[in-house]
Each structure stands twice: as C-alpha cells, then as structure tokens.
Amino acid sequence: MGASAPLDGRAITWLLTIMPNRIDMMTSQTPTPLSPLQELLGILDLEPLEKNLFRGFSPQVGWSRVYGGLVIAQALVAAMRTVEARRVHSLHAYFLLPGDPKTPIIYDVERIRDGKSFTTRRVVAIQHGAAIFVLSASFHAEEPGLAHQMPMPDVPMPGDVPDDAALRRDFVPRLSPTRQAYWSRKRPIEMRPVDAEAYFNRKPGAPMQDVWFRATGSLPDDPAIHAAILAYASDMTLLDCAMVPHGKSVADPDIMPASLDHALWFHEDFHADDWLLYTQDSPWSGHGRGLGRGLVFTRDGRLVATVMQEGLVRLRRE
Numbered sequence: 250m251g252a253s254a255p256l257d258g259r260a261i262t263w264l265l266t267i268m269p270n271r272i273d274m275m276t277s278q279t280p281t282p283l284s285p286l287q288e289l290l291g292i293l294d295l296e297p298l299e300k301n302l303f304r305g306f307s308p309q310v311g312w313s314r315v316y317g318g319l320v321i322a323q324a325l326v327a328a329m330r331t332v333e334a335r336r337v338h339s340l341h342a343y344f345l346l347p348g349d350p351k352t353p354i355i356y357d358v359e360r361i362r363d364g365k366s367f368t369t370r371r372v373v374a375i376q377h378g379a380a381i382f383v384l385s386a387s388f389h390a391e392e393p394g395l396a397h398q399m400p401m402p403d404v405p406m407p408g409d410v411p412d413d414a415a416l417r418r419d420f421v422p423r424l425s426p427t428r429q430a431y432w433s434r435k436r437p438i439e440m441r442p443v444d445a446e447a448y449f450n451r452k453p454g455a456p457m458q459d460v461w462f463r464a465t466g467s468l469p470d471d472p473a474i475h476a477a478i479l480a481y482a483s484d485m486t487l488l489d490c491a492m493v494p495h496g497k498s499v500a501d502p503d504i505m506p507a508s509l510d511h512a513l514w515f516h517e518d519f520h521a522d523d524w525l526l527y528t529q530d531s532p533w534s535g536h537g538r539g540l541g542r543g544l545v546f547t548r549d550g551r552l553v554a555t556v557m558q559e560g561l562v563r564l565r566r567e
Contacts, residue, residue: 286466289437292319293326293477301358303327307350310434315348317508318484320374322477324384327356328370329473335368335388337476342384342511352376366390398516398552399544404443406548407461407524411445420449428500438482439465453496456531460486464522478521479545479554483513488560491531491539499562507561509538519545519553527556537563 283291288308295303305323307315321342329337348354354374361369367389374382411419421432442448443459462485464478488506489499499506519525529543539562545554 284466285435285437286464286468289478289481290468290474293322293474293481295323295326295330295356297330298355301331301360303330303356303358305354305356307348307354309350312350313347315350315354316484317344317511318481320344320348320354320382321384321484321511321513322481323354324356324372324374324382325386325480326473326477327358327372328384328386329476331358331360331370332368332388335390336472337386337515338389339514340384340386340480340512342382344382344508344510346376346379346381347507348374348381349376354381361385366392401526401544401546401550401552402459402528404459404526404528407441407463410441410443410461412441413439416441416445416449420445423449425500425502427502428498431500435465437465438462438478438485440485447493451492451496451498454493456490456494456534458486458490458493458529460527460529461524462527463524466522468520468522472518475519475521476515479515479519479525480513482521482527483543483545483554483556484508484511484558486527487529487541487543487556487558488539488562490529490541490543491534491560491562493531494534499560503565505561505563505565509559509561512557514555515553516555517551517553519547519551524548525553534562537561 292306292308295305298304307319324342325337325340354376357373357375359371361371367387370386372384372386373380417432421429424432439462441461443461447454448458462482468474468478488508492498497504526546527543528546529541531539531541533540538559540559543556544552545556546552
C-alpha cells in the first residue's frame with residue numbers, strides 16, 4: 250500500500266456528490282442519485298470537530314443497529330487522519346454496545362505514540378455519552394525485510410463463478426425474507442461466493458468458504474481509501490463461516506449474532522476496486538461464540554491482509 254497521507258475524503262466527496270448535482274442544476278435536470286459506493290465514500294469522510302475529534306454518520310437503510318464494518322472503517326479513517334507518511338499495518342477492535350444508526354458517532358482519537366518506526370493510535374467511538382467501540386491501530390514506516398506468504402487456494406476466478414445478476418436470479422429467491430432483502434438491494438461491495446450452492450443452501454459442511462469481493466465502482470488512487478474499504482468489507486461473511494458446520498446463517502431467526510472483536514493486519518499493496526479473494530475458516534465455536542479467520546488475496550495470488558474475528562452466535566431462547 251505504500252506510505253500514505255491521511256485520508257482526504259473531503260475532496261473526494263466534493264467531486265462525487267457536489268459536482269454532479271451542480272451540473273444537473275445548470276441543465277435543469279433532477280439531481281443525480283448517488284451510487285451506494287459514492288454514499289459510502291461520503292460517509293467515510295468524517296467531519297472534523299476539533300483536533301483528534303471527528304463525527305461520523307450511518308446510512309439510513311432501516312437497520313436496527315450500525316453495521317460493524319462501518320464503525321471499523323470510520324474509526325480507522327479517524328486514526329489515519331492523525332498520521333502522516335506511514336501506512337496502517339494492523340488494527341484490533343472491540344465492539345462494546347450496539348450502535349444506533351439514527352445518531353451520529355463521535356470518534357475520539359488518542360495519540361498514544363509517535364516513534365521512529367511505529368505510530369500508535371487509540372480510537373473510542375461514542376454515542377449517547379457511552380463508548381460503543383474501541384480500536385487500536387498501528388502504523389509502520391516502510392522498510393525492507395525477509396518475506397514469505399501462504400499460497401492462495403486453487404479456486405475459480407471471479408469471472409468463472411455466478412455474478413450478482415445470476416445470484417439474484419438463481420439463489421436469492423430461495424432465501425429467507427431477511428436474507429433476500431439484503432441480497433436484493435444495491436450495495437457498495439459486490440460479493441461472489443466461489444461455491445454459491447453451498448453458500449446459500451447452508452447444509453452442514455466443513456467450516457470454510459471462499460468469497461470474491463470488490464468495490465462496485467472505481468476508487469481514487471489513495472491507499473488510505475483502499476484500506477478503509479477493505480476494513481469495511483472485512484466484517485462481511487466472516488462470522489457466517491462459523492455457522493457452516495451447523496447448517497445455519499447469522500441471518501437465521503433462531504440465531505442472535507453480534508461481532509465481539511475484530512483484528513486486521515495489512516500486508517501488501519492492493520486495490521479494493523479489483524477482485525480480492527476472502528478465504529475463510531472457523532477453527533472453533535462454542536459457549537455461544539464463534540471464531541472466524543480469513544486471508545485476503547489479490548487475483549494474482551498475493552496475500553494482502555489477514556483477518557480474525559470472534560462473534561456472538563447465541564441460540565435464541567423462546
């Protein structure tokens with residue numbers, strides 16, 4: 250990803266939102282609706298309130314709580330806004346309380362350390378006077394070193410698996426109303442399960458799955474933006490992997506799901522608007538919790554990120 254300056258989302262949001270609307274006004278046309286990806290980029294453009302203090306908002310899509318990946322991404326953006334010339338290499342986060350989509354989230358950044366090689370930030374997300382989420386992020390100055398990686402699994406390329414239109418036609422109609430609603434709406438991230446039949450049917454199987462994903466449009470050439478989009482997407486599908494051995498999904502009505510913690514390591518350069526393979530497994534579940542881990546590869550087989558997450562997968566009691 251290279252050394253990156255803080256995410257300058259303000260200029261991006263201006264280009265993506267203000268300019269099209271101004272052109273429409275000049276030509277007396279109805280303002281052009283934003284795409285889901287444009288809306289996400291705007292939401293990631295946090296409002297600065299004071300030094301080390303930022304405000305973020307949630308999309309109003311009728312959800313009862315804030316999507317965890319959005320809080321991760323916004324907190325990372327807040328941290329990146331306080332760091333120069335170093336790229337994020339890891340983050341560790343805990344979800345403390347469900348976020349309220351109708352209320353802005355305040356992100357309070359603490360500058361823990363600015364060292365010769367590493368920079369550390371701690372971010373607390375606050376709503377209604379209480380901490381709902383806490384993130385620690387570490388940034389590293391680029392340097393050479395010994396290198397190795399796990400190989401990418403041998404899976405079909407994204408062009409050889411069902412695309413979004415095929416998924417909606419052949420698989421989505423079989424799903425529960427909740428899952429149908431999710432897959433039927435336009436989203437900022439496109440996902441293509443490698444084994445769509447197994448992914449959607451949810452018959453008990455080995456606790457592993459592979460999913461291709463990418464942003465649904467072109468992104469600015471800013472490594473910080475690509476890091477934020479990957480952080481946003483990294484919360485998708487991972488906890489569901491812990492449900493595969495049990496033939497269930499986190500969207501099932503008898504499952505009470507919630508992300509508990511999340512860890513993400515960034516390894517190499519990547520573009521989140523090109524296809525990335527999210528290969529996942531779940532080494533354990535029990536006591537109402539499930540553990541998922543994932544490796545993120547580019548199409549040419551480079552390992553660019555590693556993810557781990559533990560979540561609540563509690564069976565609802567009637």
